[in-house]
Amino acid sequence: AELVVGFSQIGSESGWRAAETTLTKQQAEQRGIDLKFADAQQKQENQLKAIRSFIAQGVNAILLAPVVATGWDEVLQEAKDAEIPVILLDRTVDAPKELYLTAVTSDLVHEGSVAGKWLAETVADKPCNVVELQGTTGSSPAIDRKKGFEQALSGHDNLKIIRSQTGDFTRTKGKEVMESFLKAEDGGKNICALYAHNDDMAVGAIQAIKEAGLKPGKDILVVSIDAVPDIFQAMAAGEANATVELTPNMAGPAFDVLATYLKDGKEPPKWIQTESKLYTQADDPMKVYEEKKGLGY
Amino acid sequence: MKQRYLPLTATILIFILSYALCVAQYPNMLSTRVIGNLLTDNAFLGIAAVGMTFVILSGGIDLSIGAVIAFTGVFLAVVLEHGGMHPLTAFALVLTITTLFGALMGAIIHYLEMPAFIVTLAGMFLARGMAFVLSIDSIPIKHPFYATLKGLYYKLPGGGRITLIGGLMLLVFAVGILIAHRTRFGTNVYALGGGAPTAKLMGVPVAGTTIRIYAFSGLLAGLSGIVFSLYTSAGYSLAAVGVELDAITAVVIGGTLLTGGSGFVAGTLVGIFIQGLIQTYITFDGTLSSWWTKILIGLLLFAFILLQKGIIHLSRPDRQHA
């Protein structure tokens, strides 16, 4: 019989997430899997509801992109009781490992530290004031990407985070907050680098920097995370310096391990880490842009 | 058929009808699992919506409940995990806090004559802000007592369960119905909704009633927060965003007028079920993209309202003699 897989997606709050959804659907189609998609609109309670109704429907497996790390024990236990394997996508959860089959994610802290390392190396010994655009307050990428970045910077006393405010992962807020950073730091003369928790905020901030009469990428270094297509355009124009890739194709590996597991019951490793690849202006950004453009970002 | 029960009856009819339609398409939807889930998954929303019903019946609105739920969860997580308090003590403490918070909003609304919409909007900012300040991380609650509480459920044949929180929601509704229709406080709530100046002239203690209404809503939001923390075993400051809108929608679908003074607590329960049904249906379908999900929810909402209007319209005779 055809494989039925339920996919509980967080929602559609960013281009990256839309790309993840598109890719998951594509991957399922390629493998002839009947994907049941449920959009939770950023609410954990909706994800819990979705998983419960997947169980009630009797799907063969569940993909879960958890909106938050905590609070999954019970529903995962229910899935386990119903003998439905659960694979976590893109973020992990705070639950006993035996409750899910595996997690296909990147390491958020690692992403932050890749960005931080790049900045530290690029700046070398020069003193550098960094401003930080955080993600949505309280969200795990915001917390972990901040943590990783700070870890990478520790030991480099010439690098200092002088301002850090939330830009809610959006372009609009990224631009608005950057404007106020520029005003607050002497028209931007005080700022040497910008670290944004995602590319969208960076793109907004780049516009703010340009409108303030400064050159992003030169007067202010810009490093961000996600590697969505638009940042490559900015890199090609010399306005952004580096980005750390978070691949939206988490479903491919997930379906692969699922297939082997269902076929011969082989348990995969508990964590399949995706690569956090660093892209800089030297990596032919336009080419990457063309590759990524069609992926539904 | 009493005319005042018309909206309620209409809503119940619509629910039964649409459930039947869903089952016709997905026979699995009749399972006890789905019914049990409908109770468990909507428990926190239902409990908060009872409070919201009282607020709306009195002609007010409470936008703070989602934030209060989040605050409650974070507060519990912090005191349980870092403070080492017993959950029952923590429950009592947090319910006191949220009740007082509600009472404070009620007092401001009454004494400063400020619109509830704005006072509770500020309350929403404040409660969520407090949650952020307590912790921006999501904190798992690992207290064994939680496990005990979650272990309490009644297993239905067919794999469904009536959980503690699902049962609690039904209990809260029962109590809410009693309070609304069988106590003086309940009648006073309706009286306020019928017109505060008139109610005042008729001797309704407006100040006390207003404060109590919002305190009650705060209490139930706190209870809902406890239920939510049981439901997710965690406290998270970004939890339950927009729950107030879901609750308002449930109340209104349940046949309560937003202008106040007319409606039923029981209707809200049906409203909750209808919303839950829409969501279950959409997951069972499973082919909708994120955007079509939203569009369909909107359209179904619209259809329910139209249907309700239609039923009420058709069955209402032109104002007749007594």
Added chain:
Amino acid sequence: MQTSSDNILSAVRIEKGFPGTKALDKADFHLRRGEVHALLGENGAGKSTLIKCLTGAYRRDGGSILLDGAEVDPRDTFEAQRLGIGTVYQEVNLLPNLSVAENLFLGRQPRRFGMIDTRTMNRMARELLAEYELELDVTRALANYSVAIQQVVAIARAVDLSGKVLILDEPTASLDAHEVAMLFRIVRRLKARGLGIIFITHFLEQVYDISDRITVLRNGQLVGTRETTDLSRRDLIAMMIGRELADEIHAPHAATTEGELRYRFRNYGRRGRIQPFDLDVRAGEVIGIAGLLGSGRTETAEVLFGAHRADSGTAQIDGHSVELSSPRAAIRQKFGFCPEDRKTAGIVGDLSVRENIVLALQASRGWTRPISRAEQNRLADQYIRALDIRTADREKPIKLLSGGNQQKAILARWLATEPEFLILDEPTRGIDVGAHAEIIRLIETLREKGMSLIVISSEIEELVAYSTRVIVLRDRAHVAELDGDRITAHKIVEAIAAANERGAA
């Protein structure tokens, strides 16, 4: 400042000011045990304000209140109720969304085990209303019943609440003779029990019928208190308005010269509201409509005005067919309509007197042709003067005016549109004697100018005074028409009573 020992309620030097108005200026008022005390005065004299100060609905600025000789200070109406003061406020103040029984027992519902005992409450409500010869489904929302019934319910509630004092602020405004008689029976019974009763009305017959003493207020000040038997009608009016009033009620007219036939309604009606009727109206005619409560008078007016669309019949004006499908359509044909329920259908409370007066004119002109501010001021001032609307100035929100003055402002709204066909539903309700006479005179003047009017009134004397024809309604149907010499109070009452059963009951 003697307070004789048999005073049950005394108000001494009560003061109350509103921005721009001194509503009460050191007013005294003493109510004896076992008396009916009429509180009289022009519209805006401060009667309702005094009542509200007594019951704690308003905080007074000064003065003291003594109940049974002891100083009391009710902070809110709830406390006043506990002290044994039952009140019917002007404008029915009940809750339309609650059931009749809940309205009657709000705040004192019978309880069993802490829960309201609905069954007992409903039974008590039925028993209570039975005293007023009302048989209602007490579990239905009050909104389902007419203003008159609501008023009876309000009275029943207040009477039931009043251990010591009963205050009735224009309770009879919407009642017909039958209900008034019933109310008076009850009032006399309470009086015999030793209650003090304050009675506010603009119907002087009722004052002389029921009251023992009269207190008159003018401009917030006490004019005086007299024994009713010592005070002639003429003197009373002089006390109230501060001058002599010309002949109060006119002699009935001789049949006036017939104007041309302008409005012709055939088989006009709406199912469930008013049975189809025929009606011809000439220029310069005042058609009075008489009938019992619920006989369909208001419905007739609403159907004529298009507020409820007629579902049968035709309308012609000057021989041309017209469609009166909505108030707008009717207004385009130069119709005007003063509704009966001024609070919900008449005034636009937060807007100023000026805006309320120009509203209909502006609406008929369309929004693109605003009436200039100067013109608005002129119109407002003109009608404030012409109708003697008592207001601090024309920018005062109309909801702050006394009831009678609101009524006059609504009338002004329609006069400003210079209508040719004016429907007045109870235009004199709640209006003081002076203004009453003015409005009757106004109706005369308008008629003489060639306007066609339809006037609904429960006051038969009044109908006789100005009608050139009277239509009598019963059970939502037009049952009789009187004209010329046949318009007498006696004949109208006879026509109404020709039905063996009452109205809608």
Added chain:
Amino acid sequence: MTSIGRTYLMRLLPQLIALATVLIGISIVFPGFLNLEIQNDRLYGSLIDILNRGAPVVLLAIGMTVVIATKGIDLSVGAVMAICGAVSASLITSGHSLAETLLITLSVGVFCGIWNGILVAVLDIQPIIATLVLMVAGRGIAQLITEGAILTFNDPGLIFIGSGSFAGLPMPVVTWLIFGIIVALLVRQTALGMLIEAIGVNRQASTLSGVFTPVLLIAAYVLSGLCAAIAGVIAAADIRGADANNAGLWLELDAILAVVVGGTSLLGGRFSIAASVLGAIIIQSINTGILLSGFPPEFNLIIKAAIIVFILVLQSPRFRSAFTFVNIPRAAGKPTEREAK
């Protein structure tokens, strides 16, 4: 005329005081705040940022004021912003001219308004629920257009609307100034304002007086839709892309808050466009002030709540009558100063 001017000033006084207080407060925390300089031919500084960033909420508040005056509320404005941003982006990227794009986008906003208006005025659905339908479905529609991604564009004309400048002011500021003045003149120089207020206070009485209630109600929602459309275009043009997921998210609450801070009663009736615009600017000042202050973001909401409560308490009728140092005409129709003399 001067007396009307004075009444007008008195009406705006509480908002002006609140704004001044907030601005002074910020400049104490952040001294450079009031600096203004000319850069690239346009004024540059935090004050300008406030006017500029406030543009969407100002525009939404203008429409919301009129809707609220009719005793309604429009929760859909945020979603309509997203739809219109998405529409304009997808039109311009598919090669339509700027004029066509704007025309169609604004028509879409108008259409959304008509939809809301019909639900409220004709189907008689409670405004909050009627507009909730579009609030939920609308964002879905916007995402449908952009397929969940940010639809970027490079059309200089459209970008100019978001970040160009005219007469030394950023285009968004110019836009809302002009639009606000047009609307204010439209409602006050014609009879619209009074008729709308009449409907808001007593719909039944207004209908009986011949006011064309359904049409005016629909018109109010159309205005709101139009405002949201303009705000949507500005928001998209500002970031050179339509972000259907986040554009206008929760802005309806800010707009309502702006209207209330502006002193218009949520129960309908008396309204003032200028006061609502001031309200929106006050809210944006708070937001900008928080950003400039350098507090950690966890405190954003608490600070905002505290300041708003403070302002509202200052404006509350009770507080004002307790301290009758200024006897200001209330939106709800408290007696005016003139009567008191």
